[in-house]
Amino acid sequence: MNVEHIPVLLREVTEMLRPGQDGIYLDATIGPGGHAEGILQCAGNCTLIGIDRDEKAIERAKERLKNYRNVHFIRDSFANIKAAVNSLGYDSVNGILLDLGVSALHLKSEGRGFSFLKDEPLDMRMDQRQGLTAEDVVNRYPGKELATVIWQYGEERFSRKIAKAIVNARRRKRIRSCRELAGIIEKVIRRGRIHPATRTFQAVRIEVNKELEELPAAIDAGVELLEPEGRFCVISYHSLEDRIVKNAFKKLAKDGLFNIITKKPLVPDRQEQRLNPSSRSAKLRVGEKI
Template sequence: MQYYHKPIMIKEVLNYLNVKEEGIYVDATLGGAGHFQEILKKAGEKGLVIGIDRDIESIENAKEKFKDNKNAIFVHDNFKNLKGILKDLNISSIDGILYDLGVSSYQLDKEERGFSYQKDAPLDMRMDTRQKLTARDVVNTYDKEELKRIIYEYGEERFAGRIANFIVERRKNKPIETTLELVEVIKDAIPAKARRKGPHPAKRTFQALRIFVNEELVGLEQAFKDAISLLKDGGRIVVISFHSLEDRIVKRLFNEFKKEGGLTYKLRILTSKPVVPEEEEIIGNPRARSAKLRAAEKFDVLK
């Protein structure tokens, strides 16, 4: 089954990535291959673009879609293993890398994956279906304090304690099996006044569970450091994030490498503040509303 992801801020991505013909680029979060496709066009027939994704459906879709492109390579793996991936491909350095973090539109839209709080499905939320831990496991077996920590830390949900308490009480009768069952528990936990304003009441809790289940923040900073070390002189890193936890990591790391001492390279920050989608794009794609793009260029301090 082929699917397509409408790439967020594609004009800005191509601008900051500064794709050159014959260059080597990595789309570290392939998804529906929307960004990948445009980078591939820019890189030309002599370029090479590598798409990485932990979701096998994404990889299989892209392999079928780009089967006639000899300059497209797809790897079913976690982008945190970038060094090993490139070593296996006999590639020592790259001209640019893109990260479009978070869950893809396809994963949200496919009900049985259990990412969406608007569709009834089994509580799954695994990006890589090979792993064992699911959101159902977390919701039904983790103790109240750990649930509170996860929901507060990864979802920045102020009612984390109440939600954790309501989850534990509800599962005493029977396990919470589906997304909409969990949504019902969350709505019951959040005071009516708070539910009437802001985003969907389940948004932050679902985000927290997804981040925890997929270990999205674990090793993220080291993954970016590995990518920066593999960039050529003048190579660029572009990161699109969708919540403050990711964005803080990117901002802190870019600033660290801007003044880094002891290394033979530094970063030149290309975005003094995060770039956000234009209003026209948000109207056409509401999921782009929370996106923030940061970009930086590596340069050799010895030159």
């Protein structure tokens, strides 16, 4: 399935990253390669390192960037960026990009189990090599633990009600599909501005992939890799991610390691939001190593 990928805040990322011809740049969540292509279009002779734990994403990025030289791909988590970069023989980089969250490739690709709109197995693994799936979380976690996950990672005020409904439903039969889970939630939560299952699916996805647990480690490792005056760009899509990035940058600045370039996060303009509705919640924060 050919899923169109539109990189979010591409102009802002390339302006802030300031790629130079002799530089080494790390796209630690390369996905299908949209941002990486933008960087290479600005500085075609630079070295670009692309990391992603999703095999399909790496395949798409390789195809998209096949005409560029000096591009390296590594299948790994962004939490391991320092070891990944070192494995290629590089000790430092001139700029880093993290584009967090789930992409159109995940939501629209068949059989990945990220979308509550599809009748497919509950999976949600960005890395198919790992064991834990969304089906495991939904069917094995005790009710109290499930409610905590939905509350903490989904900021869902009806977390206990949803967890109770899930536990009651799985007593009758194992919950195996996205549509089943969405249907259980829809029965207990009224429709509002967003689909009732939106926050729960976000929470389960974050739990499966340990996204928030790995983010602080990735930022710390990235700062170690950066050359002085190298820039760190992070795009987040919900308040939990943004809060972690904001606080990490503030601590780095307080410790004298970092200048915060974006006093307020950059957000997509109206035209970009209209062309790419999934960009609406995006926030870009940028720091520069001292």
